[in-house]
């Protein structure tokens with residue numbers, strides 16, 4: 001069964017539960033949520049998956065350090081991630097945990113199918129292993145003998161493991177990359193991965209001896225080994241939609257339209273995962289969407305610097321919508337970005353409170369003053385170009401540019417007020433001019449409310465309510481038409497969208 005045309009499947013990575021959720025996780029999940037909501041506006045049925053990655057050495061050790069069993073440990077941290085998604089107003093339709101039976105069953109089936117393809121073999125291995133990365137390193141990838149990410153010397157480990165014939169997929173992957181130049185977003189990440197393929201891929205170890213690590217999914221047919229955490233984790237994208245447990249559902253949703261993640265795990269998603277899928281005779285996801293790292297006030301976020309930004313703090317001060325807006329208005333999605341409270345504060349006041357909030361407030365107040373609080377006579381408007389530009393950027397993950405298009409519109413409407421001066425026109429008795437200006441403003445604001453819906457769902461709804469527009473199932477096909485505000489409809493009293501923050 002081919003995937004259904006009207007289905008859109010987007011994922012975040014499953015978050016590794018060795019530590020609590022931070023702003024980086026929030027950034028990834030909001031990006032996926034924006035796309036999920038945009039696709040719903042396009043009329044698609046959306047499956048939006050997030051979840052937690054719960055196996056592996058680091059977790060076993062973190063649980064031990066805390067003096068609790070691994071399951072107890074992951075239960076608690078996974079709950080924290082579930083909670084974060086509620087606070088972020090993420091519209092995820094599923095939340096998978098790799099310790100769930102549906103995942104374990106699917107991951108084991110995946111292993112069996114890859115094994116049947118002749119891609120899994122056993123060999124004894126000795127190598128330099130970084131516990132932080134949960135991966136073996138070859139000498140040339142170390143910097144001064146240290147893991148380039150953790151700056152720690154890897155341990156020499158020796159064990160008999162199962163290996164995946166990743167090398168076999170170097171050529172098929174090259175071909176796939178060349179035939180799909182948009183496979184990895186943004187372009188520089190596609191090029192980076194294509195370059196790695198030029199060097200050729202090595203087979204990788206995909207299991208661990210239970211003597212070293214028992215916290216993992218048992219390898220089918222061999223109780224002495226558990227799956228390597230990446231081999232286990234990547235399969236969540238298929239196990240969550242029924243691979244190995246509900247083939248009909250799986251057929252409706254696979255392949256994924258987009259896997260969203262930060263750049264340090266791009267390689268696993270762009271190279272290893274497609275190779276695993278080819279081995280399992282499954283389709284490759286349509287797009288790998290990679291974003292950069294966040295710094296704080298120009299510095300790398302770290303516990304030792306004490307500059308780790310907690311998303312809960314931002315949300316409690318500025319509200320969830322301002323946070324969601326800021327992260328994608330200020331930073332260019334795909335590149336590295338810098339978070340600062342100063343810039344957030346500026347955007348809050350200038351873009352949200354002033355440009356958008358005041359526009360709505362002024363427009364509704366004038367409608368009450370000059371038109372008895374009722375939508376005036378309908379006037380024609382030109383908005384097709386706005387939607388074309390906005391949608392093109394949204395489809396291309398260019399969220400910053402999409403918001404620029406929306407704010408151009410917002411500024412244009414503010415200028416219209418300054419130019420038309422409805423209060424003067426009213427004084428001079430030019431009632432038709434007043435009505436035309438106000439209708440253009442009100443209907444323009446309705447269009448804006450829909451365009452910002454993926455970014456700021458609560459604000460969108462508040463705006464539509466104040467405009468007297470009954471909010472129904474958000475869908476472009478029945479919302480972007482000009483003139484849906486009916487003349488004579490009564491408006492509510494204006495309320496500040498983004499009140500002043502001390």
Ligand SMILES: [Zn+2]
Pocket residue numbers: 130131132133134147148149150151
């Ligand atoms: Zn490392």
